[in-house]
Amino acid sequence: MQPATIPLALYIHIPWCVQKCPYCDFNSHSLKQRIDEDAYINHLLADFDIDYALNPRPIHSIFIGGGTPSLFSGASIARLLDELRQRADFADNIEITLEANPGTFEQAKFNAYRQAGVNRLSLGIQSFSPQQLRNLGRIHDDEEAHKAIIAAQQAGFERINTDLMFGLPHQSPEQALQDLKNAAAYGCEHLSWYQLTLEPNTAFYHHPPPLPDEDQRQDIFEQGAAFLRSQGFVQYETSAWTRGAKSAHNLNYWQFGDYLGIGAGAHGKISLADGSILRRSKFRAPNRYQAAHSQGATPYQDQEQIVAREEQGFEFMMNALRLKDGVARAYLPQRTALQHSDLAPVLETLIAKKLIADDPQTYRCTAQGYAFLNDVLTTFL
Numbered sequence: 001m002q003p004a005t006i007p008l009a010l011y012i013h014i015p016w017c018v019q020k021c022p023y024c025d026f027n028s029h030s031l032k033q034r035i036d037e038d039a040y041i042n043h044l045l046a047d048f049d050i051d052y053a054l055n056p057r058p059i060h061s062i063f064i065g066g067g068t069p070s071l072f073s074g075a076s077i078a079r080l081l082d083e084l085r086q087r088a089d090f091a092d093n094i095e096i097t098l099e100a101n102p103g104t105f106e107q108a109k110f111n112a113y114r115q116a117g118v119n120r121l122s123l124g125i126q127s128f129s130p131q132q133l134r135n136l137g138r139i140h141d142d143e144e145a146h147k148a149i150i151a152a153q154q155a156g157f158e159r160i161n162t163d164l165m166f167g168l169p170h171q172s173p174e175q176a177l178q179d180l181k182n183a184a185a186y187g188c189e190h191l192s193w194y195q196l197t198l199e200p201n202t203a204f205y206h207h208p209p210p211l212p213d214e215d216q217r218q219d220i221f222e223q224g225a226a227f228l229r230s231q232g233f234v235q236y237e238t239s240a241w242t243r244g245a246k247s248a249h250n251l252n253y254w255q256f257g258d259y260l261g262i263g264a265g266a267h268g269k270i271s272l273a274d275g276s277i278l279r280r281s282k283f284r285a286p287n288r289y290q291a292a293h294s295q296g297a298t299p300y301q302d303q304e305q306i307v308a309r310e311e312q313g314f315e316f317m318m319n320a321l322r323l324k325d326g327v328a329r330a331y332l333p334q335r336t337a338l339q340h341s342d343l344a345p346v347l348e349t350l351i352a353k354k355l356i357a358d359d360p361q362t363y364r365c366t367a368q369g370y371a372f373l374n375d376v377l378t379t380f381l
Contacts, residue, residue: 013065
């Protein structure tokens with residue numbers, strides 16, 4: 001392993017939202033009172049100082065997720081980024097993404113985010129259908145969805161990701177296709193197009209809505225994928241499509257780079273100088289997270305784990321093989337304690353079954369392997 005050469009990203013979690021959506025299993029908490037933004041940012045910075053000291057390097061990307069980060073003011077986001085710049089080196093071409101909910105946007109706020117240094121906006125549209133937005137419990141309507149994209153463009157954001165879901169209640173292929181057509185018409189360069197799944201600990205899991213069956217979902221995906229390709233989009237990961245730049249932050253995850261995770265419920269992965277891989281997670285409840293500052297050397301930390309050597313192959317491949325083009329074989333010895341020979345028996349079996357490409361430079365699935373990705377990954381366990 002070569003820890004000093006592994007790219008470093010930063011994930012910042014802002015856990016509050018106006019209301020919890022029935023499908024959401026992220027660490028989000030419905031807003032019950034005014035957020036003390038300055039106090040929370042103070043905790044984020046203290047949290048960052050502790051984790052950054054483990055293996056300081058230039059930061060190549062920042063992703064501010066939630067929850068609903070667009071609840072925070074432009075001034076608060078500017079202060080957060082300014083303080084981080086004073087603490088760490090930012091790469092010259094750093095990508096800084098902020099998630100925004102169309103139900104919480106204001107033109108002035110989007111302008112302020114752009115001026116603060118945010119250069120990529122990820123809009124949680126999910127659907128342009130008024131009925132589906134109601135089905136999903138979203139706080140915005142279709143008009144606000146359209147207005148949010150226009151406002152982002154007017155604020156000067158050239159890099160805009162649009163989150164869309166398919167396999168929604170009673171959704172037809174034509175309805176799903178219309179969502180994609182609406183997004184493509186605005187010229188957005190990046191789409192995160194993913195299937196609605198019923199996750200444990202969500203309202204939908206306990207009270208499932210009527211969803212399209214497997215054959216119908218496959219039909220939706222095939223028609224949608226054909227349309228996206230006709231519009232110049234390329235699928236580079238299971239749910240990521242682009243006709244411009246790829247998401248640098250997400251690429252870092254999938255290429256098994258390092259990332260700090262700060263904020264309530266955030267997770268991080270850090271390669272240490274001794275060659276071990278450390279995973280940390282922070283207290284999930286915002287009140288518990290903010291009450292922790294004076295408690296010990298790692299006050300915000302809920303759990304910590306050293307990834308065992310025998311688990312690193314699965315973790316590496318679980319990320320790498322999500323990418324359509326895979327990753328360079330050189331990343332395995334650079335970013336884990338393993339050599340190619342450690343995985344050779346499994347890889348040779350998968351190559352013989354034509355599930356992994358016989359490529360001396362890259363680990364990647366064949367088309368057949370990508371279609372059965374979960375089965376491929378379980379062989380590394």
